[in-house]
Each structure stands twice: as C-alpha cells, then as structure tokens.
Amino acid sequence: MKLHKVVFVFFMSCVLAFNLVSGQDFLTDKEYGRQLxxxxxxxxxxxxxxxxxxxxxxxxxxxxxxxxxxxxxxxxTNLDYEHFKEGIINGKGVMPRYYLTDEEINAIYTYINEGQEDVR
Structure with missing residues (x-):
C-alpha cells in the first residue's frame, strides 16, 4: 500500500514538472482571444x-x-493597442465599457490582428 502511494506521488510530480517545463497553456492567446x-x-x-x-x-x-x-x-483591425484597450475600458459612442483584464484585452487584440484563419 505504501509503495502505491510513493508511485502515485512520483507520477503526479512528473506530470506537474512536465507541465511547468513545457510552458504551453491549454489555449493559445489567439484561441482565448477568439472565445472572448x-x-x-x-x-x-x-x-x-x-x-x-x-x-x-x-x-x-x-x-x-x-x-x-x-x-x-x-x-x-487597424487600431494600435493603446486605442484598442482604451475603447474597451472606457467604451465609445454606443459601445459599452467592458471590465476585461489586460490579459483578456491582449488576447482579443492578438486574435484580431495576427490572423484569424488558423484559429478554430
């Protein structure tokens, strides 16, 4: 029984270490941007x-x-990042303001400006 616990802990440590080393998120910025x-x-x-x-x-x-x-x-699609972010944070005209994080704003900007064709 003790051996099973040791093997389990070792296995989980390997999985966690692999995830930290690989540096890849579940979604890319563009995929996350698309969802947003x-x-x-x-x-x-x-x-x-x-x-x-x-x-x-x-x-x-x-x-x-x-x-x-x-x-x-x-x-x-032709806005620089600062104007894009400002429009989202403050709203403009009939567009409402959005309470998005910097990470979310960056993901949407990346999706719009770095090509959408390769994202599902």
Whole structure:
C-alpha cells in the first residue's frame, strides 16, 4: 500500500514538472482571444464588429427631424493597442465599457490582428 502511494506521488510530480517545463497553456492567446471575441461577458464583439473585426451595420433610426441615421461599428483591425484597450475600458459612442483584464484585452487584440484563419 505504501509503495502505491510513493508511485502515485512520483507520477503526479512528473506530470506537474512536465507541465511547468513545457510552458504551453491549454489555449493559445489567439484561441482565448477568439472565445472572448465571440462572447466576452455576454455581449459579443462579433455582433457589432463582424466576423473579421472590420465593422458592420448595427441599427438604423430616425432623428426628431425625420432624418434617417445609421449606426455602424468601426473597423477595429487597424487600431494600435493603446486605442484598442482604451475603447474597451472606457467604451465609445454606443459601445459599452467592458471590465476585461489586460490579459483578456491582449488576447482579443492578438486574435484580431495576427490572423484569424488558423484559429478554430
């Protein structure tokens, strides 16, 4: 019985050591970014900014004077990181502010700007 415990502890130590040495996460930044882009905290970026982040039509409305206006989400693929982060943290126009961590913001930015085709 004691030998089983020793073998088990040795085996678990090897597994933990391998995970620490390999340095690989379960998800890459791009994969994590994709999941967040599709549905971060219940309001998906994809709904307004589109599949590729290039923006899309959101809504149409009439002003009091009867003029028809459209709300179009902007292309977010050409933003530098600081402007991208600022938009998420503070919101802008009809876009709400999001309470995401730096890691989450970086993952979304990586997904949008480093190519989406190789992420499932």
């Amino acid at each position: 882009y599709l549905d971060p905290r219940g309001v998906a970026c994809i709904k307004c900014h589109g599949v590729d982040g290039k923006g899309s039509f959101i809504a149409k409305y009439k002003t009091r004077s009867g003029k028809v206006k459209e709300i179009i989400a902007p292309d977010i």
